[in-house]
Amino acid sequence: MSRICHIELDDANLPPPTPEIEQERKVAMFDLIEENSFALPKRDDRVVPDGPYRVGLSIRDKRLVFDIRTEDENPAAEFHLSLSPFRQVVKDYWQICESYFDAVRNMPPAQIETIDMARRGIHNEGARILEERLDGKAKVDNDTARRLFTLICVLHFGG
Numbered sequence: 649m650s651r652i653c654h655i656e657l658d659d660a661n662l663p664p665p666t667p668e669i670e671q672e673r674k675v676a677m678f679d680l681i682e683e684n685s686f687a688l689p690k691r692d693d694r695v696v697p698d699g700p701y702r703v704g705l706s707i708r709d710k711r712l713v714f715d716i717r718t719e720d721e722n723p724a725a726e727f728h729l730s731l732s733p734f735r736q737v738v739k740d741y742w743q744i745c746e747s748y749f750d751a752v753r754n755m756p757p758a759q760i761e762t763i764d765m766a767r768r769g770i771h772n773e774g775a776r777i778l779e780e781r782l783d784g785k786a787k788v789d790n791d792t793a794r795r796l797f798t799l800i801c802v803l804h805f806g807g
Contacts, residue, residue, distance in 0.1 A: 650687035650787070651700050653719055655680055657799060658706030668749045669802060676798035685789040688716065688725050697724045705796075707731070707803050714786070727785045731804070737774045738804045744770055771797065 655677055659665075665673065686703070688696045697718045704715035712734070716725040744767045751760045775793035778800065782788060788796065 650685060652680060652684050652686045652703050652792075653700035654702040655799070656702070656704045657803060658704060659803060662803070665802065668745070672745070672798055673802045676795045676802075680792065680795040680799075684792040684795065685787070686792055687787040689784065689787055691784075697722065705799055705803060712800060712803070716786075725785070729781045733777050733781060734774065734800060734804065737770060737777060738801050741767070741770045741774060741801055774801070 657673070657677075686699065686701060688699075688701070690696050700719050701724060702717040702719065702721060704713075704717070706713045706715070708728075710731055711728040712731055714725070714727050714729070716723075716727075718724050744763065748760070748763045748767050751763045755763075771794055774797040775790060778797050779788060779790070779793045782793075
């Protein structure tokens with residue numbers, strides 16, 4: 649089964665999240681476990697263990713680390729991605745999220761919808777970048793990339 653069965657964020661060294669960020673995290677993690685597509689492609693002649701997979705996400709030495717394990721916690725893969733390609737889109741995403749959170753509290757529905765459309769556009773861009781960065785390392789569908797991007801943003805927020 650090519651999917652994620654468990655996701656864990658290493659956020660031990662990050663500041664406590666705001667209630668809005670904690671909500672984003674909970675929704676992304678729930679949605680990701682409910683429905684996702686995640687597969688490790690064959691690389692060279694190495695055998696790739698079958699899923700489902702347990703995925704650990706962390707930031708170490710300014711790099712995004714994916715620690716992939718089998719369901720019974722045997723190592724399956726580990727890869728490190730540079731955070732540089734994500735920096736601007738993460739920054740833009742959190743800025744538009746702040747506007748969105750403020751709009752939900754203070755603005756009429758039409759203005760909230762406009763900001764939410766912009767937020768989705770930036771979110772899609774982040775997912776696209778993640779899919780590109782994962783090329784050759786992991787195969788994900790767009791919805792999985794979007795949810796993983798949200799979790800990357802949560803890690804980036806404190807890092």
